[in-house]
Amino acid sequence: MGVQLDDIPGLKDALAEAREREDTLRSQAFIDTPFEICGVDVEQFKPRHLQTLCLVRSPFFYRREEPIGPEDIAMFFWIVSPEYSPGDRETRDLYLGELLHRLPTSDVVIPKIDEYLAEAFFDEPEARSGPASDPIACMEALLVHEFGAAYRWTPAQTLNTPFAQLYQLLRLIRRDEAARQGRRVAFINRISSKVKRLFVKSFLESEKAKSERLDGEENRG
Amino acid sequence: MSDPAGTKSDGGFVWGTQVVTCLDFSSSSATYIADDIDIEDGSRKLEAMNAAGVVNRKVHIDTPLSGRATFQLADGTTKRPKKYATVALTPVGGDTAINFLITKVGQAMKIDGETKIPVELDQKLN
Numbered sequence: 162m163g164v165q166l167d168d169i170p171g172l173k174d175a176l177a178e179a180r181e182r183e184d185t186l187r188s189q190a191f192i193d194t195p196f197e198i199c200g201v202d203v204e205q206f207k208p209r210h211l212q213t214l215c216l217v218r219s220p221f222f223y224r225r226e227e228p229i230g231p232e233d234i235a236m237f238f239w240i241v242s243p244e245y246s247p248g249d250r251e252t253r254d255l256y257l258g259e260l261l262h263r264l265p266t267s268d269v270v271i272p273k274i275d276e277y278l279a280e281a282f283f284d285e286p287e288a289r290s291g292p293a294s295d296p297i298a299c300m301e302a303l304l305v306h307e308f309g310a311a312y313r314w315t316p317a318q319t320l321n322t323p324f325a326q327l328y329q330l331l332r333l334i335r336r337d338e339a340a341r342q343g344r345r346v347a348f349i350n351r352i353s354s355k356v357k358r359l360f361v362k363s364f365l366e367s368e369k370a371k372s373e374r375l376d377g378e379e380n381r382g
Numbered sequence: 383m384s385d386p387a388g389t390k391s392d393g394g395f396v397w398g399t400q401v402v403t404c405l406d407f408s409s410s411s412a413t414y415i416a417d418d419i420d421i422e423d424g425s426r427k428l429e430a431m432n433a434a435g436v437v438n439r440k441v442h443i444d445t446p447l448s449g450r451a452t453f454q455l456a457d458g459t460t461k462r463p464k465k466y467a468t469v470a471l472t473p474v475g476g477d478t479a480i481n482f483l484i485t486k487v488g489q490a491m492k493i494d495g496e497t498k499i500p501v502e503l504d505q506k507l508n
Contacts, residue, residue: 165399
């Protein structure tokens with residue numbers, strides 16, 4: 162076999178596009194400006210946002226039967242807002258009251274929030290194959306431990322760093338750790354790995370069809 | 383290009399990313415996307431010294447190619463590669479594939495339906 166990926170028609174351009182998208186997502190994680198979802202300013206998604214959303218059992222993280230409503234969306238925006246201040250009910254009520262009047266409909270906002278969360282978790286660590294072992298600590302503890310050990314960060318520093326930064330740094334920590342132990346770890350780039358697999362699959366199918374057609378022609382001849 | 387006096391080129395192959403087929407001892411085959419291919423073309427050295435202990439003769443002896451790669455599974459039904467399966471890799475620009483044995487299969491990692499496995503390779507001689 163030994164087909165170079167560069168020889169598969171269209172793959173080089175598709176991969177360049179995929180890598181550019183991955184690069185943009187990764188670089189924007191280090192730009193310290195607020196993001197915007199449907200005209201609402203939000204911070205980059207951080208572990209402390211996740212902790213608070215879990216405390217209020219936000220339906221963006223806890224499944225429930227009734228659909229996600231405007232109040233759930235407004236509460237999500239408050240928690241990830243640059244104006245968020247824990248325990249400051251007056252500011253919260255003003256923020257929520259104002260926001261509920263200008264929020265687009267749920268069917269517009271929910272996909273945008275899903276996209277914002279997907280981008281935050283873009284470099285989330287891969288799962289090991291096989292049955293998962295029982296967790297011994299929560300995700301926040303894992304991150305605090307990893308970054309405390311690797312960079313001597315305080316728990317507050319880790320919990321206030323965007324997931325999109327933490328997960329990229331975690332990849333590098335794991336790569337270096339494996340190299341020190343003489344191992345290699347496989348990392349998956351969500352967009353480009355998928356592009357490669359789909360192009361290779363389609364290429365192999367077309368090569369198979371071509372060879373079957375040639376065999377058929379030879380047999381008829 | 384020939385090697386300058388006193389030197390021997392080492393690790394000059396470029397491998398790129400390629401589609402490979404693994405053949406195991408039961409002759410079943412599976413296709414993978416081989417990435418991060420890192421093959422070393424090394425040698426070992428025998429030295430002889432004069433009476434004063436100064437090296438005055440040496441010979442370099444080729445060692446089999448060895449290295450590492452990451453295999454991405456071509457689809458959800460592809461099984462993980464087996465140890466001692468044979469895989470042919472072709473250097474970029476080269477037309478002759480070189481056979482390798484898989485000598486170590488690492489931990490498979492999965493995300494969003496994609497699976498990658500690190501493997502270690504040693505040149506197959508016979």
